[in-house]
Amino acid sequence: MKQLLIASTSTLHSGAYLDYLLDALKIHFKDIKDIIFIPYARPSGISHDDYTKKAAEAFAKIDIKVTGLHTFKNPAEAIANAKGIFTGGGNTFVLVSALYQYKLLEPLKSAINSGTPYLGTSAGSNICGLNIRTTNDMPIVYPPSFKTLGFVPFNINPHYLDPDTNSTHMGETRETRIKEFHQFNTQPVVGLREGSWLKVNGQSIELKGTLTARIFEYDSEPYEVETGTFLNELK
């Protein structure tokens, strides 16, 4: 049975890396002593080693050892053997390019569909959707495809931001961008605010955290759902 925790962000403004998620992660990775970290998204260009160290420091607080996927000769095999998997945030295009380069999409699908617990934050959450066409990231590299893992039958927009009504900036708001997405695509988009996450257990998808999420369905007005809402019917 699939078990995923799909988080908008790794870090809240007031907190340390993963801090606000640690209680949930204790349960999510219950009885698991070590996990594999996928550091490919490289936020601010941080090295794979340094990024893995950062993840390891956070997981040490709940007594879980973290090993970077980049340290394995055969990363597909490492994914297949993993007890748990965490993909950190950063640049979604860089992450997806690496997953294609190392042919890791099928191994990830296979492991996670078989029940290996997964945590994604930001870019690591984007890849749980059908594709990365609703990422906020800059397309700094060209991946062979935008298609991703499809563990949920919709797209994720992490770090969802409400329009700033005081802004004089003329760039598009997030809502405008997602509406433009629906000129060319029909799947729903879940705008996950920082502090929210989706908890996936098999076919069940629950909104967690303290905030509402904004749901964008094709050819409909967007709407808010409360924390605790199940999104099992959204597709």
Place this chain on the structure above:
Amino acid sequence: MKQLLIASTSTLHSGAYLDYLLDALKIHFKDIKDIIFIPYARPSGISHDDYTKKAAEAFAKIDIKVTGLHTFKNPAEAIANAKGIFTGGGNTFVLVSALYQYKLLEPLKSAINSGTPYLGTSAGSNICGLNIRTTNDMPIVYPPSFKTLGFVPFNINPHYLDPDTNSTHMGETRETRIKEFHQFNTQPVVGLREGSWLKVNGQSIELKGTLTARIFEYDSEPYEVETGTFLNELK
């Protein structure tokens, strides 16, 4: 001789569409009575007809007639015969996909290198750079390539925004995104603030408008340049 006006935005917060550029456009399109408008970027999903109407209303103020490229049976031929060309903003991925679909990159290069005056705003400016890897837009469609026209030997980041030091949002700042770009790419990026434009005359590239622009060079600290600065050496 190439003649381009590459603007950060079509519209300032306080103004109407293209208003702040009209004086410059009178000179840029001097003695030209009609231009072709490329409406493919479709901001907010506006139709090609409606978008062309919007551009036509603005250009009517300086007595220039606007015809949408979508109305021609042979758009490549229309580009070749154009007296002037304007590509409006919207979604850069949608624009670039259409340019590839209709095989318009070579006709555009050929016409503009032969001296047909060009105006780009936002997405229409992004395509004047080497590629669209520094667009701010959401990748709502997958173009066959990110490579674009290369009328300037660097990339453009339109709607450049300074980091908001009061923000609690954890998404990346524009500066962080461009620094991530330079982990994987070496060409310079010109961060053009809303109200700025580049005036290209042959090999000469001048920053115009009232604001400074922010220049990001590979492996260097970013720096500001004053309006009136020539960027001819930037590559």
